[in-house]
Amino acid sequence: MPSYAVVVDVMLKPEILDPAGQAVxxxxxxxxxxxxxxxxxxxxxxxxxxxxxxxxxxxxxxxxAEVLLANPVIEDFRVRLG
Amino acid sequence: MPSYAVVVDVMLKPEILDPAGQAVxxxxxxxxxxxxxxxxxxxxxxxxxxxxxxxxxxxxxxxxAEVLLANPVIEDFRVRLG
Structure with a gap:
């Protein structure tokens, strides 16, 4: 089977505070x-x-992403070909 | 001045081990x-x-990214419009 490069971006939901981002x-x-x-x-x-x-x-x-990479309670994710 | 959405992706360099990725x-x-x-x-x-x-x-x-987001010794980064 061919191999595909896939990218998953996981972000905290907008209503969740992001202390690391705030610190930067x-x-x-x-x-x-x-x-x-x-x-x-x-x-x-x-x-x-x-x-x-x-x-x-x-x-x-x-x-x-649903099972392992993102926590659906506090995070959203986007999947795309890399 | 107008506001632009910018995305910075920071990855460990290919020759650096990624224990978190390996664990997943x-x-x-x-x-x-x-x-x-x-x-x-x-x-x-x-x-x-x-x-x-x-x-x-x-x-x-x-x-x-050069000064704050990435560690140039072990990380590469890419900047693009979001």
Whole structure:
């Protein structure tokens, strides 16, 4: 079966606080960097999936994201071909 | 100035071990999920930058990534409009 590169981006839901992102945002002025309006940090997962075709590869990655990569209570995820 | 959505993806360099990714990869069979060939986990940063134009927004995000978001010794990063 062919191998497909798939990317899963996992982000905290907008209503969930992101202390790591807030810390980076607050650190900008003291590093002499210009401010940004918003900044949120999530996970970026790159994987190679062996599947029959592209839809099958995306479906497999979506299943993985639902079960293992994202916490559906506090996180959203997006799956795309890499 | 207009606001631009910018995405910075930070990944460990290919030659650096990724224990978190390896742990996820090893967990797949016991969760009844099909195996994947490779899996690596990085950071996905979404930010809003106020800048004069798109190249200026990307340049500002690149500067941030170099100074603050990525560790250039062990990580690579990619910057793109979101």
């Amino acid at each position: 945002l607050n650190a900008l002025p003291s590093l002499g960097l210009p401010p940004v309006t918003t900044l949120r940090i999530g996970k970026h997962v790159e994987l190679s999936v062996e599947a029959a075709d592209e839809p099958a590869a995306l479906e497999q990655a979506t299943k993985m | 990869l090893n967990a797949l069979p016991s969760l009844g999920l099909p195996p994947v060939t490779t899996l690596r986990i990085g950071k996905h940063v979404e930010l809003s930058v106020e800048a004069a134009d798109e190249p200026a927004a990307l340049e500002q995000a690149t500067k941030m």
